[in-house]
Amino acid sequence: MATISLRVPDRELNIFKDYAKINNSSLSEIIRRTMIERIEDEYDMSVFDEYEKDKTTGTVKTYSHEDAWKELDL
Structure with a gap:
């Protein structure tokens, strides 16, 4: 496992x-988990x-749940 060194002001370290x-x-663990969560969120x-861009330009097709059920013969 690799080690990362991080410099922070004492006040932040205490927080x-x-x-x-x-x-x-x-x-x-806190730092690792926070970084992973941030990457996942982004x-x-x-x-x-x-x-949203594809929806605006019309390049994505959406279906109602009723249409999806019909398409799947359910």
């Missing part, structure tokens, strides 16, 4: 440590933005 303690987690937003 991070307090947050980790409140959440019964290590500082490494990815989700980019997919949503692309969908």
Whole structure:
């Protein structure tokens, strides 16, 4: 496993440590989880933005749930 060194002001470090303690987690786990969540959120937003753009330009077809049931013969 790799190690990352991060420089932060003492005040921020204390905030991070307090947050980790409140959440019964290590500082490494808090930072790792926060970064992954941020990356996932940004990815989700980019997919949503692309969908909205495609919907606006008419390049995506949507179906009502009734049409989907009919299409699937359900």
